[in-house]
Amino acid sequence: DAKTTQPTSMDCAEGRAANLPCNHSTISGNEYVYWYRQIHSQGPQYIIHGLKNNETNEMASLIITEDRKSSTLILPHATLRDTAVYYCIVRVFGNEKLTFGTGTRLTIIP
Amino acid sequence: GAGVSQSPRYKVAKRGQDVALRCDPISGHVSLFWYQQALGQGPEFLTYFQNEAQLDKSGLPSDRFFAERPEGSVSTLKIQRTQQEDSAVYLCASSLTRDRDEKLFFGSGTQLSVL
Numbered sequence: 001d002a003k004t005t006q007p008t009s010m011d012c013a014e015g016r017a018a019n020l021p022c023n024h025s026t027i028s029g030n031e032y033v034y035w036y037r038q039i040h041s042q043g044p045q046y047i048i049h050g051l052k053n054n055e056t057n058e059m060a061s062l063i064i065t066e067d068r069k070s071s072t073l074i075l076p077h078a079t080l081r082d083t084a085v086y087y088c089i090v091r092v093f094g095n096e097k098l099t100f101g102t103g104t105r106l107t108i109i110p
Numbered sequence: 111g112a113g114v115s116q117s118p119r120y121k122v123a124k125r126g127q128d129v130a131l132r133c134d135p136i137s138g139h140v141s142l143f144w145y146q147q148a149l150g151q152g153p154e155f156l157t158y159f160q161n162e163a164q165l166d167k168s169g170l171p172s173d174r175f176f177a178e179r180p181e182g183s184v185s186t187l188k189i190q191r192t193q194q195e196d197s198a199v200y201l202c203a204s205s206l207t208r209d210r211d212e213k214l215f216f217g218s219g220t221q222l223s224v225l
Contacts, residue, residue: 098143
């Protein structure tokens with residue numbers, strides 16, 4: 001499985017953009033990058049995923065570098081409800097399961 | 111309901127007791143997953159079903175752990191002779207298909223405490 005590396009924790013001011021980095025230097029060409037988040041006492045929640053191109057949805061944007069060795073999740077206008085642990089996951093081809101790491105604990109500061 | 115439902119929400123068991131944890135996936139979802147999450151850690155994969163077939167049970171930590179999904183919908187995770195190290199949150203997730211770009215929907219989990 002391609003491993004991911006994320007900072008343990010980050011802070012972001014409310015209303016600012018939160019940029020969460022992820023390194024996945026051993027990613028294969030047909031592996032997707034997924035982001036999930038887990039708010040306290042809840043199960044993980046899907047945010048976004050991508051293969052090569054940048055992606056945007058109602059929750060966030062995903063920027064993947066051209067060599068695909070790293071990516072950044074962007075929450076454009078962070079709110080207090082965005083405080084959570086954010087997991088960057090590479091999904092192995094032919095393997096249905098998601099392999100979680102320890103993620104980044106994002107705290108939004110009022 | 112619209113989401114994945116798990117019951118009970120909390121379970122306290124005495125060491126050596128058997129427990130059964132239930133998962134109701136989203137209606138029509140083919141794939142079902144069980145994860146174990148220890149305090150302060152990310153979820154760890156336990157097992158995976160496609161309909162009623164258990165295709166991957168590589169994450170089950172011991173033969174005390176058993177999962178089933180007999181009719182391809184509701185699933186039960188059973189832990190026999192519980193030990194203190196089994197204390198964790200047990201998460202269930204489902205997805206519509208088995209495609210690798212399909213997203214998983216998680217329940218809120220069952221928090222198991224073994225005393």
